[in-house]
Amino acid sequence: MALLPVDEALRLLLDGAVARPAERVALSDAAGRVLAAPLEALRTQPPFDASAMDGYAVRAADVASVPVRLAVIGTAAAGRGFSGEVGAGQAVRILTGAPLPAGADTVVIQENARRLDDGGIKVLETVATGRHIRRRGLDFSAGDVLLEAGRVLDPAALSLAAAANHATLDIVTRPLVAIIATGDELLLPGSEPGPDQIIASNAYGVAAIASAAGARVLDLGIVGDDRAAIAERLADATKAGTDVVVTLGGASVGDHDLVHEVLGSQGVTLDFWKIAMRPGKPLMFGRRDDMRFLGMPGNPVASLVCSQLFLKPLVAALGGRQHEPNLRPAVLGAPMAANDLRQDYVRARIAMKDGVLTATPFSVQDSSMLRILADSGGLIVRAPFAPAADQGDSCTVLMLGA
Ligand SMILES: Nc1nc2c(c(=O)[nH]1)N[C@H]1C(S)=C(S)[C@@H](COP(=O)(O)OP(=O)(O)OC[C@H]3O[C@@H](n4cnc5c(N)ncnc54)[C@H](O)[C@@H]3O)O[C@H]1N2
Numbered sequence: 001m002a003l004l005p006v007d008e009a010l011r012l013l014l015d016g017a018v019a020r021p022a023e024r025v026a027l028s029d030a031a032g033r034v035l036a037a038p039l040e041a042l043r044t045q046p047p048f049d050a051s052a053m054d055g056y057a058v059r060a061a062d063v064a065s066v067p068v069r070l071a072v073i074g075t076a077a078a079g080r081g082f083s084g085e086v087g088a089g090q091a092v093r094i095l096t097g098a099p100l101p102a103g104a105d106t107v108v109i110q111e112n113a114r115r116l117d118d119g120g121i122k123v124l125e126t127v128a129t130g131r132h133i134r135r136r137g138l139d140f141s142a143g144d145v146l147l148e149a150g151r152v153l154d155p156a157a158l159s160l161a162a163a164a165n166h167a168t169l170d171i172v173t174r175p176l177v178a179i180i181a182t183g184d185e186l187l188l189p190g191s192e193p194g195p196d197q198i199i200a201s202n203a204y205g206v207a208a209i210a211s212a213a214g215a216r217v218l219d220l221g222i223v224g225d226d227r228a229a230i231a232e233r234l235a236d237a238t239k240a241g242t243d244v245v246v247t248l249g250g251a252s253v254g255d256h257d258l259v260h261e262v263l264g265s266q267g268v269t270l271d272f273w274k275i276a277m278r279p280g281k282p283l284m285f286g287r288r289d290d291m292r293f294l295g296m297p298g299n300p301v302a303s304l305v306c307s308q309l310f311l312k313p314l315v316a317a318l319g320g321r322q323h324e325p326n327l328r329p330a331v332l333g334a335p336m337a338a339n340d341l342r343q344d345y346v347r348a349r350i351a352m353k354d355g356v357l358t359a360t361p362f363s364v365q366d367s368s369m370l371r372i373l374a375d376s377g378g379l380i381v382r383a384p385f386a387p388a389a390d391q392g393d394s395c396t397v398l399m400l401g402a
């Protein structure tokens, strides 16, 4: 069977993947989440003409020539305005954020006035009409659309929503990703492995990628190479309301690679199995109703690269987020051999050299080797059948990291 090109696999994966329904979330729980609907202002801000400075609310005409003495008839503070009216020859002490009293049309900052013993002031500088006043609605007016649907609630957006008087928001429900590690040889970190056993590592990195893309993650642990046990764990994922099930391992064609068969027996229709990429060739993807199933290869680097390339955009789409892979132009720090039919994601050390992003591929690329993945700032993307390349030739790097 011909291997599916990566782009085609991505297209099949993302087909029909749209934002999950909305849920109401308290503002205090909404940081980093995604707005499900446009957000309108419930009020006007500021709701009144407000002073931007500490000083005196006056009539501009009264301070047209200075120095001039004015009587101070009261105080306007934030939260406690002055209810009277400023008449000719009068001023009101005003503090930042206070409503401008009726009759006043400008503010003299206190640095430009002297307090007199009789309680009045001497204004030392003239000031034009409207100075130091934040007009009603300067920031926004009731009914304005402040934030569009799909907006990630960053700090500014959150405070803006609060200022517009929203205590709760309609937020896209986070997709739930369940992770099932398969393999008789696997034990949890911290265990005492027997001679034929290894430590299960993949779920941790895969979960981190899913969470960073906006998912809730349910780690369903390790299950042996046993059809019934794998089916049972898939049923657990279904009961939990999982959107995307990720299985790790058992994706290939060996006698103990059961995931393909079990998914079929559980009514999952496969969109693809085996793609033209390295690492990650045995990746499979299928659906049953609204649930999606990503069967990832067990090799640790394959599972993490597949998560970067496939799980991340899928979670983003289901979570209503934009996603663009972080691809950068770079130059090769070492020569590379011609590529075969699989699109290659080559672990590379990434550095800036003389202002140029340089990607130096590691000489060994076995897909079991996590250590060089941890040392890789990015992956050089090599198209199928790319010709041999020299040091200094241009290349494209998929940057890793947050
Ligand atoms: N005859 C063929 N053999 C293989 C092919 C092929 O096309 N024909 N593909 C190879 C490729 S490429 C990959 S990748 C692997 C993937 O196979 P599986 O998905 O079936 O993975 P396993 O056999 O279960 O495990 C592979 C390897 O990774 C270790 N592993 C598994 N799960 C974990 C985990 N959660 N944490 C850490 N390490 C894990 C496992 O012990 C194995 O060493 O197949 C090739 N074979």
Ligand code: MOO
Pocket: 277, 278, 279, 280, 281, 282, 297, 299, 301, 302, 367
């Ligand atoms: O996906 Mo496998 O890791 O290409 O070796």
